[in-house]
Amino acid sequence: MPTDFELTIRPRKGWQAVDFTEAYLYRELFAFLVWRDVKIRYRQTLLGGLWAILQPFIAMLIFSFIFNRLAHVQSDGPPYKLFAYAGLAPWTFFSTSVTQSSNSLLANHQLVSKVYFPRIFIPLGAIGALLLDLLLSLGLFFAMMLYYRWPATVALLWLPLFILVAVLATAGTGLTLSALNVSFRDVKYVVPFLVQMGLFVTPVIYPARYVPARWQVLLGLNPMAGVVIGFRHALLGTPASWAVMGVSIGVSVALFVFGLLIFRRMENRFADII
Amino acid sequence: MxxxxxxxxxxxxxxxxxxxxxxxxxxxxxxxxxxxxxxxxxxxxxxxxxxxxxxxxxxALEKVNLDIYEGDIIGIIGRNGAGKSTLLKILSRITSPSNGTVVIRGRLASLLEVGTGFHPELTGKENIFLNGAILGMRRAEIIRRFDEIVAFAEVEKFLDTPVKHYSSGMYVRLAFAVAAHLDPEILVVDEVLAVGDLSFQKKCLGKMGEVSRSGRTVLFVSHNMAAIENLCTRGIVLHQGKLHFDGATKDAIQYYLNSLSTRFGTGHVVDLDGVGDRRSIVAPLLKRLEFFTENEQPLLEGLPTGSKLKIRVHFDLPGPTLSFNVGLGFNNSYGQRVFTAHSMFEPNRSVKESVGPQVFTCEIPSFTLMPGEYSVKVFLELKNREADAIEDAAKISVLESDFYGTGKVPKNGMFVLEHGWYLEQAADAK
Structure with missing residues (x-):
């Protein structure tokens, strides 16, 4: 923080611009908050960071058995296990992040009511820490590709883009829900429902081609649909519709901007009502 | 300037x-x-x-105007609920004002609570870095002052232990040490010295004195008048959100003490009807307090430690209700709640629908708090929600007494307890 500056505190009402300069000044704190979440997440657990890859891995085994073996859901080319895992990795990131970030302000109510720093760091910090889990689980995915001898393609270059889109969609949802959660504890009931239903409306356990052609673009309105399709395209080289992914990317960006603005609008009242 | x-x-x-x-x-x-x-x-x-x-x-605050100059050490005094914490929260930007402005010309750091952001699972060392960052220190700054912080907190041996295993004393020492090594131009401190043992409180006051002598500006809220008088160069008194006094520290303290004493009626009856300084969410329903001691004698002067205390609370119930409770909170002179009596804890509480004027009597067979001044908060709850509440409704002076019946007056601690001592020959004695 600068030593000689002048700051004026005024009543704040309504919509405000996001203060990126301030967020930049506090950047070290953001790193510390992410680091804290990473450190404490697996403290006093036997398996530690292994949980990051065990969750999607076990889910993959169960889903392969139920949907592939029993219900005969087919992948769109690659072995079903690879196919399911490529979808479950971003989906697990999304669902865990939304669950944790929507509750993050309440869990850190002490920080909200006793110190000042950009509040936005609290939900974003929770997501940042989980991003590390996503990267770890992708590591396991590459090992599985070797095992199944499934070749990587040039499409792999798109992966960073889809990770970014996943982060934007997750952050937009997390920011909105965490801000609403301060005033309306209804969020507590909405989130598990959203996460559970989301798994079925997103092509995680079935390929996108199962959705009828005229509804494909509608599918893109679910930002995670485009993310999952994009992850598969990048990791497995499966065909993907850029129309669907384009809609999802647009929705993700819009959701992120909306999340930033609504969070900013609601944050002046956090300390008073939390 | x-x-x-x-x-x-x-x-x-x-x-x-x-x-x-x-x-x-x-x-x-x-x-x-x-x-x-x-x-x-x-x-x-x-x-x-x-x-x-x-x-x-x-x-919580109403049209407060104040100019503070570099090097001022300001003591902010006032009763609970006078707006002191709200003022500090606005200055720290935790909450935004409804009206008015503040211009800050310098780096401001605030310490509203000791150990905010400490995480029990993290080690002492990790918490120093995290807490320092939360309070606004740069990483490089924390590294530079790390040894000083550790030495001040006296926790060298436990740096790699998660703080959940710390004693409460160690925890507070570490937390204060981090905050004490902040280097702002303006430091805002809420009542944080009420924690920790006496020797550590002295150390903290010493540190604060050091900070203030270095030419920095400090705003300090405390119920500890001695600390305010020693540290501050200027005192302000807040009352019901308004600035009532601004001047020399000694005069501010005198003003505050005078304002306290005018509140209490003479004798053992405190009339609550005209008290404006209350939070009446439903209506001013609390009417009167009456104090008695042994043998139903009215409590006219001080109450010796360990004597019986009986408080009769008169109040009105606006409509027929089953669910109502009365509470009495006792705060010591530091503003710390030392005891709360609440009618919901009464196992033989009769439950019947009541309406209109009521008297709820609280009887404490032995009031074992140590000598000193205690302020009494009284509150009425309807359906488990606060309906009327008065901070500092009355004051009780507790006097020294021969509680243990030995002719010796207990001096240390916050309260006395019935207890016994037994001397035996040690089993391994020859």
Whole structure:
């Protein structure tokens, strides 16, 4: 923080611009908050960071058995296990992040009511820490590709883009829900429902081609649909519709901007009502 | 010279929820009431539906004007609820004002609570870095002052132990040590010295004195008048959100003490009817307090430690209700709550529908707090929600007494307890 500056505190009402300069000044704190979440997440657990890859891995085994073996859901080319895992990795990131970030302000109510720093760091910090889990689980995915001898393609270059889109969609949802959660504890009931239903409306356990052609673009309105399709395209080289992914990317960006603005609008009242 | 802090017409209003003026009369209305609740909440305070609602608002700060110059050490005094913490929270930007402005010309750091952001699972060392960052220190700054912080907190041996295994003393020492090594131009400190043992409190006061002598500006809230008098160069008194006094520290303390004593009536009866300084969410329902001691004698002077204390609380119930409770809170001179008596803890509480004037009597067979001044907060709850509350409704002076019946007067600690000592020959004695 600068030593000689002048700051004026005024009543704040309504919509405000996001203060990126301030967020930049506090950047070290953001790193510390992410680091804290990473450190404490697996403290006093036997398996530690292994949980990051065990969750999607076990889910993959169960889903392969139920949907592939029993219900005969087919992948769109690659072995079903690879196919399911490529979808479950971003989906697990999304669902865990939304669950944790929507509750993050309440869990850190002490920080909200006793110190000042950009509040936005609290939900974003929770997501940042989980991003590390996503990267770890992708590591396991590459090992599985070797095992199944499934070749990587040039499409792999798109992966960073889809990770970014996943982060934007997750952050937009997390920011909105965490801000609403301060005033309306209804969020507590909405989130598990959203996460559970989301798994079925997103092509995680079935390929996108199962959705009828005229509804494909509608599918893109679910930002995670485009993310999952994009992850598969990048990791497995499966065909993907850029129309669907384009809609999802647009929705993700819009959701992120909306999340930033609504969070900013609601944050002046956090300390008073939390 | 321009003031380092310029406070203009600063006001803060809190909405304390909506008061229900009319209760649902039957099951049908009750259900309708429940179903329309989301709508009403979204609409705000408009009067619709079966239960008329009106917002209860409170001005925690009202048109405060203040100029603070570099090097000022300001002591902020006032009763609980006078607006001291609200002022500090606005200055720290934790909450925004409803009206008015503050201009800050310098780096401001605030310490409103010791150990905010400490995480029990992290080690002492990790917490120093995390807490330092939360309080606004740069990483490089923390590294530079790391050894000083550790030495001040006296926790060298436990740096790699998670703080959940720390004793409460160690925890507080570490937390204060981090905060004490902040290097701001303006330091804002809320009542944080009420924690920790006496020797550590002295060390903290010493550190604060050091900070203030270094030419920095400090705003300091405390109920500890001795600390205020020693540290501060200027005192301000807040009362019900308004600035009542601004001047020399000694005069401010005198003003505050005088304002306290005018509040208490003579004799053992305290009339609460005219008291304006209250939070009456429903209405001013609390009417009167009466104090008695042994043998139903009115309590006219001090109460010796360990004597019986009986407090009769007179109040009105506005409508027939089953669910009402009265509480009495006792605060010591540091503003710390030392004991709360609450009628919900009474196992033989009779439950019957009541309305109109009531008297609830609280009997404490042995009031074992140590000698000193205690302020009494009284509050009435209807359906588990606060309906009327008065901070500092009355004051009790507890006097020294021969509690243990040995002719020796106990001096240390916060209270006395019945206890015994037994001497035995050690089993391994030859």
């Amino acid at each position: 321009k003031p380092i802090l310029e406070i203009r017409e600063l006001s803060k209003q809190y909405k304390l929820g909506w008061q229900r003026l009319r209760k649902a009369q039957n099951v049908r209305e009750l259900i309708a009431d429940g179903l329309t609740k989301p709508l009403r909440m979204l609409r705000g305070n408009q009067n619709h539906g079966p239960a008329k609602q009106e917002p209860f608002t409170l001005w």
